[in-house]
Amino acid sequence: MGEESDGGVQVFAVEVDGKVVGWMTLGMGSWNNRLRIHEFLVLEQHRRKGVDELLLDKAKQIAKEKDCRAIASGAQTNNFGAIEFYKKQGFKLNGCDMNGLSQR
Template sequence: MLDQIGTMKHLYPNITLEKYEEYLNEMVPHNYKQVAVFDDGICIGLTGFWTAIKLWTGKYIEIDNFIVHSEHRSKGVGKMMTDYIDAKAKAEGCNAIVLDAFTGNFTAHRFYYNQGYEPRGFHFVKMLNEEGLT
């Protein structure tokens, strides 16, 4: 996962290798995994995902940090990743796949609608430390 810091920087330009490693060391023991798409050894798509249980969904997968390199968009890379997550969720007996997309990211909204996702509510956030954000 650390080898893909360059791809992760497409989403979080200011993340350092040290911070990324620190976060991964906390996340991986809590079921965080990644799936990536490579073209000639170069990572062109990457997403993290978590498997967990909530009362309203039962077992589910949450997609986190979905990235397709801008030069490789509209080429099926994102669909390959969502198809993989879909198959993984079904194989693991999940009832749902969930994700967050920022309210102004209309390109992502259109992509997720086309993949069968739909909004079911609002994800409310109370920021306690803006400077702590990646």
């Protein structure tokens, strides 16, 4: 797992056979002491093979080291796979953004 930092945002990537197959970007919310996952992506053919858990474990480790009160992330309301993944990892649904949803 590689790491880069730029302006307070950390980037972590997982490589398999020299190819990046997953990454996430993290940033601290100093006003609310939360670690924020800005981006989280694992290539489809590498999902459910431990890459996603490896990345999230790194976020949990950093949150613990920084004594954060929470880790925050987001997923589109129709991204059921991501929502279920986060729930299985111990995340709680904290809200639903209804902006942009049309009523037909």
